[in-house]
Amino acid sequence: QDGSATAVPSDGVEYLVSTVVGGQTLDLDFDTGSADLWVFSSQLAASSRSGHAYYTSSKSSTYKALSGYTWDISYADGSGASGNVGLDTVQIGGTTVTNQAVELAKTVSSTFVSDASDGLVGLAFSSINTVSPQQQSTFFDNAQSSLDSPLFAAYLPFNADGAYDFGYTDSSKYTGSITYTSVDSSNGFWEYPSTSYKVGSTVHSLSGYTGISDTGTTLILMGDSAVTAYYNQVSGASYSSSQGGYIFPCSATLPTLSFKIGSTYATIPASLLNFGTASGSSCFGSLQSVGSGSQNIYGDVFFNAYYGVFDASGPSFGFATI
Numbered sequence: 001q002d003g004s005a006t007a008v009p010s011d012g013v014e015y016l017v018s019t020v021v022g023g024q025t026l027d028l029d030f031d032t033g034s035a036d037l038w039v040f041s042s043q044l045a046a047s048s049r050s051g052h053a054y055y056t057s058s059k060s061s062t063y064k065a066l067s068g069y070t071w072d073i074s075y076a077d078g079s080g081a082s083g084n085v086g087l088d089t090v091q092i093g094g095t096t097v098t099n100q101a102v103e104l105a106k107t108v109s110s111t112f113v114s115d116a117s118d119g120l121v122g123l124a125f126s127s128i129n130t131v132s133p134q135q136q137s138t139f140f141d142n143a144q145s146s147l148d149s150p151l152f153a154a155y156l157p158f159n160a161d162g163a164y165d166f167g168y169t170d171s172s173k174y175t176g177s178i179t180y181t182s183v184d185s186s187n188g189f190w191e192y193p194s195t196s197y198k199v200g201s202t203v204h205s206l207s208g209y210t211g212i213s214d215t216g217t218t219l220i221l222m223g224d225s226a227v228t229a230y231y232n233q234v235s236g237a238s239y240s241s242s243q244g245g246y247i248f249p250c251s252a253t254l255p256t257l258s259f260k261i262g263s264t265y266a267t268i269p270a271s272l273l274n275f276g277t278a279s280g281s282s283c284f285g286s287l288q289s290v291g292s293g294s295q296n297i298y299g300d301v302f303f304n305a306y307y308g309v310f311d312a313s314g315p316s317f318g319f320a321t322i
């Protein structure tokens with residue numbers, strides 16, 4: 001059944017959604033860049049659980065263990081988690097899935113211990129789910145048959161409560177029309193061609209590049225050529241190895257950044273491209289390097305400017321100004 005769940009900004013790093021798993025409430029990070037639903041669990045060492053709500057399978061009357069099933073995920077930022085698997089009822093807003101694969105963490109990397117979320121809800125394609133010996137389906141894949149339309153949407157306004165809508169798009173959350181582009185799901189991501197960008201009004205080619213809509217990434221991550229071209233237009237900008245990215249004087253004037261999603265440019269306003277104070281009078285850029293490869297990662301900063309629609313029919317990705 002269609003529904004909407006509130007997404008609350010946390011530390012400016014992620015948006016958390018209150019989710020009920022087997023009657024137990026956890027604040028989960030919705031991640032369109034991965035496909036595992038995993039939770040902090042009673043199987044974690046107490047030191048790893050500190051500061052977190054966690055799931056205890058023995059306290060759920062609807063939990064069913066999947067004997068011998070395991071999961072082990074590594075994310076592009078070097079973090080990771082692993083554990084075992086069961087089935088339980090998961091409620092997100094007004095949408096409920098019974099017999100959802102719930103991945104119980106036995107280990108989590110240090111970044112998760114210090115992070116605010118109590119686990120993740122993967123909303124990429126189930127083809128990249130890590131459960132073995134039988135891959136499991138995402139919450140969205142399992143929910144689709146009960147939704148009016150096989151889609152979900154992310155509304156993540158800057159420094160304000162947002163929402164994930166399941167089964168419908170909410171015209172009160174965006175202006176103008178939604179522009180859609182075909183998605184190539186062969187890598188398991190919501191991925192599409194992204195072959196040009198603009199720094200201010202200057203157009204640059206990015207031949208062969210794609211973009212990924214990834215709510216599990218905070219910033220906008222692009223190839224080094226784009227990142228260099230952008231910060232060359234910012235007075236006093238430099239790469240700081242100690243800060244782990246490009247910084248600039250907080251007083252600097254920033255150009256806008258636009259990039260093609262399919263054939264339509266999305267434009268990120270200068271205000272969103274200053275991620276905030278790095279140290280002293282230096283500010284950290286919202287645009288950073290993705291490292292190697294030809295996939296740009298359009299994270300939460302993109303969704304601060306655009307309502308994003310993830311439509312399984314096609315599949316396609318749509319965006320509209322918020």
Ligand SMILES: O=C(Cc1ccccc1)Nn1cnc2ccccc21
Pocket residue numbers: 031033034075076077078079214216217218221290291297
């Ligand atoms: O890993 C990343 C950021 C990243 C770094 C380097 C290259 C490409 C992307 N995002 N992410 C997406 N989903 C995540 C889930 C957990 C941790 C990080 C997550």
